[in-house]
Amino acid sequence: MAAAGHVNIPETWWKHEMFTPKCTCLDNELIIKSGEDHRNHFRSFIKKKWRYGLVDESMWLFRRNPFQNVISWTAAISGLLSNGMHLKSIELFLEMLSYGVMPNNVTFVSVVRACAEMTDFALGMSVLSLVVKLGFEYDVSLCNSLITFSLRLGKMEMARRVFEQMEKRDVISWTVILDLYVEMGNLQEARKVFDEMPERNEVSWSAMISRYTQIGDSKDAIELFCQMIENGIKPNSSCLASAINALANLKSLQPGKTIHAHVIKIGLANDVFISSSLIDLYGSCGRPKDGRLVFDMVQNKNAVCWNTMISTYSSSGHLEEAKKLFDQIPMKSIGSWNSMVSGYLENDQYNKVFEVFNDMLLSGQKPDVSTLSSVLCACANLTSLEKGKDIHGKTFKLGFQHDVFVGTSLVDMYAKSGDIDNSKRVFNKMTEKNEVSWTAMIQGLAENGFAEESLELFQEMEKTTRIKPNELILLAILFACSHCGLVDRGLHYFNVMEPFYNIKPNERHYTCVVDMLSRSGRVSEAEDLIKSMLCEPEVNAWAALLSGCKTYGEDDIAERTAAKIQELAGKKTGGYVLLSNVFASAGKWPEVVKTRKLMKERGLKKSGGCSWIEVRNESNLFYSQDGSCNDLNEICGVLEQLKYHMLVLFENN
């Protein structure tokens, strides 16, 4: 055991703290006192350096370690790996081989993981051949990492084969194979594996629970969590984080509080994973202040903690708090920027979206797919073609031109801005299209008045892809039929929605069809339809019906509809607005004033109209009945001047 003796070391580094206090040095020779084992001293010293992520220092020490063997090499390889330097770790492995040091099973576990991280299948295969050559192919942990490797590379068959040929399997093997079925989208089979596992530990339980949470089956996740507790398994921090996450999805505040209390009791209140989930829980339950209390208690906040708190503030509308916190983040990650960008987007503050986006670019942070999608969505909402085109250019510079999310956002942006040609161009160039991409294009065509094309594209989608139409696509199709006057075809789609496409028509679908029937003069059919609805009709549906009545002189129905609208007016903002419009169109001005007054008394606010113009790439917004525009006085002054000049010109001519 004792590594006593003399070891040659260079002069430059013998004074290093690594050697004190157990070693002395004389004439460039490390004198190791007999009876003391320095090997472990060295190793634990280097290990600590690796754990702190001090790569250069760790490598410096590794190079000078007088006790080099397979273990120190393996430690260095895995140290590089856990610090994200995958290629370097492979290079070190090759160097090790060139020195004639024989790798063992543990070495291969790290090397296989490096191959997985680099998603390099060929490299993995050559490592595998070496594994077989040296006879490690029956090692349990090595097989486990081989299964993980195959899974990451999408080689499901291979993963299964490795699992099946194993002579011995442990908990980890079974837990890994759970993920095989999850990756294939077969959670039932995963559950079967879980139920049939010969052995389960807290990790297997949390794997299953987290999978249910991720898929959105929060109820099943919680059920499993309860079963786990009943089985006497102590949940670890990852398990608790998953459970809290599930409760956040379900917005179950009370059970969440119970777990929170438990977390404090067992001393895990400082865990960043748990705390982030708790912040999210309180945020989802509409308690951002309680989330803030949790946030303030966390000692070592990581990026996720900060970003979760910001998202919590912005999703509950506290954008000033969000921005204040954002400005305090010591190290802003891409996620921090994205949560601020999407916060403003969610709250319809599109100018702020661009402000933060510009700050982001100025700070040197490269945007990612999610940033660009959010910013493009802001462009779409502002119908700001100039800005949208600018972002389109940036997607090329950043190399995202083939990304399906960015492409879809571009299609939508161009369509919403009315530039349907560019929208189609982007769509046709996309190498990968998903359900959302098709939805955006079909919707874009329908809403821009290209109803025929929209219907054609829908048929193309049904013919060439396996994508099933969703609620929004069908809405667009009904809209297209309505605006093309293809009433029977529209009715056909409406009637087959539920039996054929398995989609229950919602209020918006009904409104579309009512509108379609009313426009084409089939007013009484429209009335029958609206009366047959199981859900509450939208105010717009009544409005469409009324407008049809007026066009086609259906006075009886008009009277009934107007009465209905009056009745509805008490309940909804839109009802009052509609009512006052009905009165207005009938010329009953005193009634209009009365209705508006009633709205004001009841504190109902009509969402304000807003117009804008783009001047020198900057949007200027103008709100109705509201002098909130900063330069309003100046603008009015200029208008007066213009008017004066016009009058002068007019008189001179």
Next chain:
DNA sequence: CAGTAGTTCT
């Protein structure tokens, strides 16, 4: 005896 494989947060 050391070096390793599976699960957690926006």
